[in-house]
Amino acid sequence: MSERHDDSRGWLSRSAAACCAAICLGLIFACASLDATQVERARAAVASASADGNVDASRSLHFREANRHLALAEKALDAARWQEEVDHEAYMAATLALVAQARAETVALNAAASGALDQARRETRSTQRQVSRAARRARALQANVTERGMVLTLGGVLFEFDSAELKQDALLSAARIAGFLIASENREVVVEGFTDNVGTGEYNLRLSAERAEAVLSALVDAGVEPPRIAAAGFGSRYPVANNETEEGRAINRRVEVVILEPGVAASMALRGR
Amino acid sequence: MTTRTLHAGRRTVALTAAILLATACTTASGVTGQNAIAQARYALFDAEAGGAEQMAPAEMALARERLVLAEEAVGQSKPLRAARLARESTATARLAIAQAQLAQAMMQAAEAVRVERDAGALLETTEEATGGLQ
Numbered sequence: 001m002s003e004r005h006d007d008s009r010g011w012l013s014r015s016a017a018a019c020c021a022a023i024c025l026g027l028i029f030a031c032a033s034l035d036a037t038q039v040e041r042a043r044a045a046v047a048s049a050s051a052d053g054n055v056d057a058s059r060s061l062h063f064r065e066a067n068r069h070l071a072l073a074e075k076a077l078d079a080a081r082w083q084e085e086v087d088h089e090a091y092m093a094a095t096l097a098l099v100a101q102a103r104a105e106t107v108a109l110n111a112a113a114s115g116a117l118d119q120a121r122r123e124t125r126s127t128q129r130q131v132s133r134a135a136r137r138a139r140a141l142q143a144n145v146t147e148r149g150m151v152l153t154l155g156g157v158l159f160e161f162d163s164a165e166l167k168q169d170a171l172l173s174a175a176r177i178a179g180f181l182i183a184s185e186n187r188e189v190v191v192e193g194f195t196d197n198v199g200t201g202e203y204n205l206r207l208s209a210e211r212a213e214a215v216l217s218a219l220v221d222a223g224v225e226p227p228r229i230a231a232a233g234f235g236s237r238y239p240v241a242n243n244e245t246e247e248g249r250a251i252n253r254r255v256e257v258v259i260l261e262p263g264v265a266a267s268m269a270l271r272g273r
Numbered sequence: 274m275t276t277r278t279l280h281a282g283r284r285t286v287a288l289t290a291a292i293l294l295a296t297a298c299t300t301a302s303g304v305t306g307q308n309a310i311a312q313a314r315y316a317l318f319d320a321e322a323g324g325a326e327q328m329a330p331a332e333m334a335l336a337r338e339r340l341v342l343a344e345e346a347v348g349q350s351k352p353l354r355a356a357r358l359a360r361e362s363t364a365t366a367r368l369a370i371a372q373a374q375l376a377q378a379m380m381q382a383a384e385a386v387r388v389e390r391d392a393g394a395l396l397e398t399t400e401e402a403t404g405g406l407q
Contacts, residue, residue, distance in 0.1 A: 062367075084354070092360065109379060114385075116388070116389040121392075123389070
């Protein structure tokens with residue numbers, strides 16, 4: 001009876017040991033099979049943020065938090081704790097690393113945009129200054145924008161009376177016009193001379209042509225290629241003021257320089273063509 | 274009072290203390306879960322207000338999904354799981370905001386570059402057109 005009892009106890013203890021061993025093995029197996037996929041993803045995300053030059057590792061709160069969660073995930077994985085805990089910490093690490101990276105990139109982009117806008121403002125101010133300066137110069141040259149192009153009128157006071165020789169002021173104006181033409185390679189220019197109605201038509205025609213030629217020469221001397229300029233005299237034709245008054249006649253004694261629109265040939269743009 | 278009675282009294286006190294401690298811990302976990310859910314709701318609201326719905330719809334959907342799961346976990350008396358899910362929801366909502374801000378910054382930067390290019394071209398054209406009138 002006693003032997004049977006001992007046998008029974010031995011069987012029970014063997015069964016208990018087997019059960020314990022099975023549970024231990026099960027636990028070991030379960031622990032060993034913890035999935036590290038999320039941790040690997042988190043490691044990659046944190047490494048990417050760390051390598052990102054925009055992320056300030058010491059100042060970014062999100063980056064520091066991502067590192068903290070990654071450490072917790074690693075610890076939970078090493079200690080073979082619950083999968084849910086490992087995955088949670090890894091998820092937090094990966095997400096916060098992405099937040100750190102996105103925020104740092106946003107700051108960098110905002111700085112770049114701000115720089116570009118500052119540059120645009122500077123360029124716009126410079127453009128405004130250039131336009132204002134050009135407008136002042138154009139006014140000084142008595143420039144008018146017409147269908148033919150920009151017309152600059154060199155008044156009769158720029159010539160000696162009954163002479164085709166340019167005065168010093170006229171040479172200065174011609175130099176300015178030449179500067180414009182040199183800078184605007186695709187524009188040609190027409191120089192047209194006019195007189196008042198005093199004197200014969202033939203004389204006036206010759207004088208106006210000589211004055212136009214004088215301006216043409218001044219432009220060429222200032223550096224404009226001759227093929228870009230056409231010149232002609234029209235005598236007392238095309239008056240712009242009343243020839244009955246001295247003031248009107250003075251206005252009619254003039255040379256007009258027409259700066260043509262880009263692509264328009266000077267030879268085709270003279271009056272009467 | 275006998276020694277047996279004394280021991281029984283101590284056991285009762287210890288048991289009561291253990292029950293109280295367990296209840297307190299459970300309640301604390303529940304409160305933590307509720308707090309985390311409240312934070313997640315606020316983060317989602319913040320993300321919606323920041324235009325994340327349009328700019329980062331995938332992240333917003335993920336954040337909402339985690340919040341729903343967190344609320345379900347509260348209903349199933351799983352406060353720790355609820356707190357974890359709620360924290361994940363909050364982090365995802367923050368990612369949605371960050372992505373939305375990044376998308377806006379990208380658009381603004383592209384626009385700024387375009388404005389700068391136009392201003393540069395205008396300046397160049399002006400210089401060409403007014404060269405002789407400077």
